[in-house]
Amino acid sequence: MEMTNISAGRESLSSVNSTIFNVLYYSFFTSAFSINMVLGLPANCYILWLSVKGMIQGQSTKIFKVNGALIEIIFCFAFFFAIGVYFFHCVDCWLPLVFLGQLLLVGRPLFLSFICLERYLGVLHPLIFLKLKPVKYRIALCFVGWIAIIYSCVIGTMGHIQYYNSLLPQLLFFYFVKLYSCLMVLKGLMRPGPGDDVKKRNGVNKDKSKAFQIILVLLVFSTLTYGPIFVSLVLYYILDLEKFLLSWSISLFLAILLGLVYPFLDLRRVGNLPFC
Template identity: 25%
Template structure:
């Protein structure tokens, strides 16, 4: 996915080689990683979406935020490979503008949905009585509709307005909110049970896994972006180096987010565990044949 179009960069774009023809090494690595992430992220997102839909039909889950986040990750992963091919081979500027909007699904939509998930868990864990009185389904639908409306709008702004401060401002607002919220939930869930029981309730264990996944995603994918914003201008390097080396290295993190989140969710649902067992069983069954 084209993550650093001239419209979204934080550096001076005058006479800037956007396609990094003079320093192509990092750009090529970035494109190869993008294609590999898409190859893993698409089947992982489809698998996770199928599992979530099955759970919703059976009534065992009603996590609308995770479903919407998975759909958004799927759109992002589907657009990654064509975007990288266009960046390397065709270099169509119109596709780059469209790609900037698609990239907002990862850069803007994902942290917005993660914030919604975090706040929902925060209310359920820290203020359970107030949470039970709320019309949860209605405000969840409204929150999802708002995220789907805001995300492409910000992507469009980034595609046409130079030096847009909106993404950086959102990171500085959303990332600390997610981190503080996750830590508050973890602290509450880790408190000893008043009855003295030492075992962890399965529902509480699932909440712990969800919050841990959210915290890992925040640190891996968005902390580098948040840190790059204020320091990129201060770095003693040319604009071309900032654009084609430093920025592209930092923007590898959102690429990884397209596979980290679905894989973490599949692991928390116990699906990867079964896949590993099948792999081990097939490997052990092949050993006697090899010895013969």
């Protein structure tokens, strides 16, 4: 009987209404959306402006950062729908809130994977990187990426595929792409290159060390961001509805807050972070 109730709860999980979330741990979501709105919106708007400025100056590699910043900025407006759902019980706000949540969960790792693959090609396969350097290739890749993101969000929001079932393989795929790319880049950066001994003696081999630190930090924070989500999505098949929603809300809270590391790390890297 207990297993039957759990199965019934899982089948109806894609249509959970705002009343359940009002009772179950809504403070995690509202606090995360509020912090993301206050800190994430200005930071990502600044990143977007710097990236667009770089693209105008001919830096085609900035296009993935432009799209990643757009994803983050669009998601910031989920704050208003969350307020409508949790405090005013607005049923019509539920679908756009779910859509924007999936937009972040799928879009952020997708464009971060593109950035990691780009660095992988630049470090380990420079000839291929130069061949694919024209901006038209990156625009085509972003166009395909946006189609995949919107398609995934629409079918998940409309309930054709329960998004808890579809998220796990998607996020695992993006994570392993980033993991492989980052590990290969770290391995390539550790390998001595032509003239490295001379650079070390002259004390000018700082770019390689800086790139190594940036890739390592991105890899660590990516693991910390998506690790709890992976655990929670696995618990979806084990726990009952209430316990799963608790683990899911905590994992999303951590993912949203840790996601703020990326724009601030980028601003610090380019020397535009205030007070640093």
